Amino acid sequence: xxxxxxxxxxxxxxxxxxxxxxxxxxxxxxxxxxxxxxxxxxxxxxxxxxxxxxxxxxxxxxxxxxxxxxxxxxxxxxxxxxxxxxxxxxxxxxx
Numbered sequence: 001x002x003x004x005x006x007x008x009x010x011x012x013x014x015x016x017x018x019x020x021x022x023x024x025x026x027x028x029x030x031x032x033x034x035x036x037x038x039x040x041x042x043x044x045x046x047x048x049x050x051x052x053x054x055x056x057x058x059x060x061x062x063x064x065x066x067x068x069x070x071x072x073x074x075x076x077x078x079x080x081x082x083x084x085x086x087x088x089x090x091x092x093x094x095x
Contacts, residue, residue, distance in 0.1 A: 006046075007050060013043055
């Protein structure tokens with residue numbers, strides 16, 4: 001999934017930024033602090049964009065699921081019942 005890959009990349013960016021913060025704190029250089037602030041701003045913007053795209057993707061998936069359920073109501077009920085039965089069996093199992 002593209003969103004998962006982007007999230008992983010952003011987490012890697014955050015990790016590098018945190019390490020940069022540690023070294024910037026050790027150096028206490030104004031330039032390092034400004035670069036860190038810019039990096040945080042870029043990551044924040046990327047996370048907001050990712051959140052927006054994820055929200056759109058979830059809405060689209062919900063609409064698709066709803067349409068499928070409306071088009072195939074009996075199959076949807078059968079699948080839901082089977083899933084409920086499976087969950088019930090798994091929960092009732094003794095370890």
